[in-house]
């Protein structure tokens with residue numbers, strides 16, 4: 001009996017040894033055709049690192065495994081695993097995803113997508129040298145804002161313009177340039193927090209200006225501003241309550257009423273518009289949203305807004321207004337720290353050119369195209385997406401359903417745009433599991449899930465992504481042949 005156990009142990013011991021021995025040697029592995037290709041494509045170091053990682057993993061597997069057949073299979077797959085490890089090491093973590101949520105400005109998914117033609121033109125500019133800060137006419141140093149300043153002025157009616165890293169930077173720079181060491185009056189109804197801990201009172205403190213809160217949460221009157229103006233007052237600030245609405249018994253003072261008051265004391269009226277709408281959205285069935293042009297026309301001295309909200313461009317903070325104030329900002333040391341890069345400067349100009357014609361803007365700026373897409377067009381596209389999904393052979397129901405898209409990104413918070421979605425009610429897999437698998441696809445798909453349904457709102461999905469969605473579903477359902 002004892003002998004038999006001893007015999008078994010020795011048998012097992014021997015088998016493991018045999019398995020270890022059948023692991024290919026490193027120099028043999030390096031002769032493998034596909035491994036050599038990997039070395040060619042990446043580097044010898046990267047491949048060697050993966051070889052060691054996978055060899056160690058394999059040895060540990062053999063040591064722990066009781067299944068000889070499985071262990072042999074793992075040895076067979078060694079080369080494949082090495083290749084996958086090398087590829088995973090070089091695969092960028094940041095990647096394209098498909099936004100099926102219907103939220104157009106999705107803060108977690110990169111906010112405003114950049115138009116393809118804008119990107120292609122910018123590609124030519126940023127992959128080589130450019131006249132970013134060079135005046136070609138005069139053959140000497142130029143200004144990085146010069147490429148889009150005239151356009152911005154033409155479109156908005158402002159005297160001067162510049163741009164910084166984002167709109168949070170705009171507010172910081174404006175306050176620091178115009179109100180450092182002094183007081184700025186803001187209505188209590190506008191002391192907002194935007195996502196990511198951007199709070200007006202905190203930005204104010206950073207800028208070196210002191211906040212003077214006036215009025216109440218729901219009502220602020222003209223006299224509230226008037227009574228708080230002192231020798232120390234450097235500006236009146238209006239902030240668009242981007243991501244919430246105060247409704248009911250409310251009152252606020254519009255810019256055109258503040259302008260004469262500020263004029264009397266020779267101080268500027270600053271307006272932070274948040275999203276920066278340049279066209280009248282009510283023409284497209286959306287709620288009316290005050291435009292940048294109106295703010296300037298009503299006499300605001302300085303206006304700022306985001307580049308990647310409803311404006312539909314790159315991340316930036318756009319600042320426009322009276323030349324004497326913009327000049328102060330351009331001279332501020334902070335500007336150097338907050339300045340935009342060449343990519344942003346290039347794309348801003350391209351996007352602004354679209355705004356020279358409203359028709360072109362709505363066609364060529366992705367965010368505007370999405371929010372203005374008519375319902376019947378969305379319905380047509382949803383039917384085509386549903387057909388592509390059904391054709392994968394997926395188990396379960398695939399329907400075309402009505403849904404509501406949102407703007408998101410802290411813009412028009414109450415707005416709901418009627419839209420259409422492909423709705424999947426899968427069988428043989430739960431909705432949470434399917435959603436998780438969709439997130440792990442090579443091109444992840446982010447759907448909206450409602451109870452037992454996976455919804456893909458076509459408003460935020462390009463036609464060319466339908467094929468990718470079908471391929472992804474085939475892969476995650478194991479329908480690949």
Ligand SMILES: *Cc1c(COP(=O)(O)O)cnc(C)c1O
Pocket residue numbers: 166167168169171194198239240241242243272273274275305306307308316317409410
């Ligand atoms: C979104 C927003 C900001 C911040 O803009 P970013 O471009 O995200 O930095 C500032 N103020 C208002 C009113 C906003 O809506």
